[in-house]
């Protein structure tokens with residue numbers, strides 16, 4: 001496996017590795033700035049590949065922040081490997097993530113971020129959004145780069161296979177198809193539809209991102225507000241029946 005690196009917005013690099021066994025991409029996002037930030041560590045067993053991708057952009061030992069949405073192997077499984085390679089690096093995640101999961105698992109404690117807290121990287125500025133159960137898990141959160149308006153949206157818009165790094169056409173149609181297909185498979189019900197789901201997605205749409213960085217599938221550039229609203233409508237229709 002080799003990483004495919006693409007700059008999807010100024011200084012925001014998508015590091016994508018297609019895993020043939022899972023038949024999906026695992027994408028990390030590096031924001032190269034005074035204090036470099038990596039979104040998603042990738043899985044522990046894919047660490048050497050992710051490291052190769054990061055090393056093609058910056059000196060990995062200079063990494064300062066490691067963010068992720070929720071406690072799963074592809075989000076933060078290689079956290080301790082990164083903490084070894086980058087002595088100044090610290091994980092940043094939700095309060096729940098830090099207290100309930102990460103601080104027991106990780107070799108150094110995480111910095112918990114409050115909802116809307118800002119992490120200044122240099123030119124770039126990251127806003128943390130606490131989004132419990134969106135895309136899934138109690139500890140879930142997302143990061144929004146406010147200068148060039150890039151939303152790093154974890155598993156939202158999930159779609160499989162090895163598509164192009166960046167599209168300007170549509171990702172919600174692909175995401176919808178994936179949800180329908182997964183409903184009858186062993187990975188069904190990955191995203192709960194709760195009383196918070198629609199309001200959380202509307203909050204994300206209101207940020208009016210220019211670019212969406214997807215963990216699995218193509219990133220999107222264009223009217224991201226509409227993509228998010230369309231995703232919210234699809235989720236309501238496909239899995240939200242009966243939820244207020």
Ligand SMILES: [Fe+2]
Nearest residue numbers: 070072136155
């Ligand atoms: Fe996930």
Ligand SMILES: [Fe+2]
Nearest residue numbers: 074154155215
């Ligand atoms: Fe994921």
